[in-house]
Amino acid sequence: MGQALAKREMDKGMKQYHEQRFAEAVDEWSSALKKMTKARNKFEALGNICLALCDLGKYRDALTHSGLQIEVANDTDDPVLKSEAFLMYAICNEKLSEFTKAISYCRYCLQTEKVADRTQSYAHLCLGNAYVGLSEFPKAWGSYTKALTLARTKNDKFLELMTSARVGHMFSLLTDYDTGLAYCCKAWDVVSGLPEGDPHVRYRRLLAVYIATPYRRTGRYNEAMDYCERASPRYESAYSIMSETGDRLGQVEALSGMAKTATSQRDLAKATELNVKALDIAQKIGNKLEMLRCHARLRTLYAATGDETLAHRHFSVLRQLLDEMELLCGVCDEVVGERPEKLDALRCGHFIHGRCSDYLARSTLGRAGKTRPCPACRRKSSENPALYT
Template identity: 45%
Template structure:
């Protein structure tokens, strides 16, 4: 009798999930967990719970369910169970900005036979997101390229959409707004081809909030607001806290760019509050940065410095070098405005060191990248150059037909001490 009731609760939970009624689905599955003694059924229910917790931003609960999945996998020793449990652990820890742990769990997936090209693509995608969280730009692109190849091989449109979304975020961070908009638009086009009245509707709100970012950065504020408003309506209906936080962050950025600073600051605070609630520390860094920019625009220098330092501490804690660099740039600018040359020089030197570490230089012209908006071009190795500089690598070397010039950054690496790059 208990097993029958548990099966009914599982089916009801799936119906609720399809209708995006996540809390009710979680309630049904939690009840089903108590009513079944079958290990395989428990494992599947925990997988459903992981899925729902991920969608509404309860990443700590998701990691707890994934740990239980792993315990069951150790008992049952069924092929495929370990890899699924490890991937769920990796995805939850990536969202909690525990990137080293997430990478370790992704690597654990490779110890077991994976089920499909699509599954391998999701592992590569998660690895790429973790490396991006650590500001390892080369490995990020390598894993995104692998995930995209797996998505196309498996004809997995959802995975392809997710990869395009991450590539859009990647180029947003590097201030290549045209490429960012291009990738987010591709993701949005795929989402429009998915049914709205299914669990796939989450991709509609995700792509809507994503495409808003390059829009406002390109000065298309009204269009960005429309995308965010659509995403926010859908997110509130489904209690999608991560998308709500992203929408608030976008609203605040748009308000700040329009010099509506009184509306911008409380929206940054609201975004920070939700990101703290769900454990998104990377998002907290961005919300604090937005608050710091607002205070600087108001000439509230002490508060701007304090908020930048809070953002910097969190960025250092999670190991995100790119965001650390942004914090030091802002602090350098503030101290220059205050005519505090010693502190400004100190942050300038740190910026140079971090820029060198991240290799944020075009290998062709040697100018910095990701500091000012510019169109970038990735090379097969993962290094980035200005798109305008690509023509110089298209020429044959010393008149040898068919032999193209190598990546300048890789060539310099090989000429230096290899131990520096291990």
């Protein structure tokens, strides 16, 4: 009796979900969950609730439900369900900027004795996002490459769209806006090819934000505006939204924006305070790129106020971070991502300047299979980047 009612509520919730009435769907599924007795049914209801809560941006609630889903999966002792639950837990952690936890749970997911193909593919995407969160770009590139290959072999358009968008975002972070834009445009093409009414069409808005960044940074404001009317909402309101949803990386970005505004208004004391606050959050979540940017801004601010000791201290931390992030080009030993320019990713995940890849290409001539070790890590053989663009 109760089970039949639960089934009807599950179906109703699904219908609401497809109509993007996420909060109503959560209520419906939660009510169904209370009536359920079988572990498998509970697993499905909890999974649906997590998805809808993520769509609502309620990542903390989603994480709680995801924890319950892991408990249910452990009861069933079904490895496929366990791996699925681990992935959901990883995704929620990634959204909450708990990148190290996200990586651990992706690993648990992939190490489960039996993992569905789809779960595996999305685990690689989540791993890539978490590595970008920690600014471990070579590892991120490796995970994204796996996700993209799987998306193409399985013809999973949604995975391809999400991965291309995130790869584009990563290149924009490394200030290679042309490559960033190329990946984002690939994702845009996928989303534009979807029939109207496809549930994935709503990702168009997210994509618009990613695509607007490289356009804005390369000075093509008109194109940026076409994609996104409000790519950068007021920093103060963005900051409060990010605090509510627990998006700490977003908080760092908003605080950095506020700090830049204060600097341009010559309010150096306020700018310093905001940068210190941003640095503190960036350190807590372990995002080295944002830490680096905070240190760079603080260095300039202290130099401007004549405090050479503090300026120098920030500079030395900055150099150390660059080393840790492996953001030095293996060919010329200069910094990668310091100013806008084309980059090439080698198979091992290391990035080199586009202008340096000719040099690398020449030095593969005469070598077996036209390959040579990556100049940075030397361990893995790396093909001439010009051959697989």
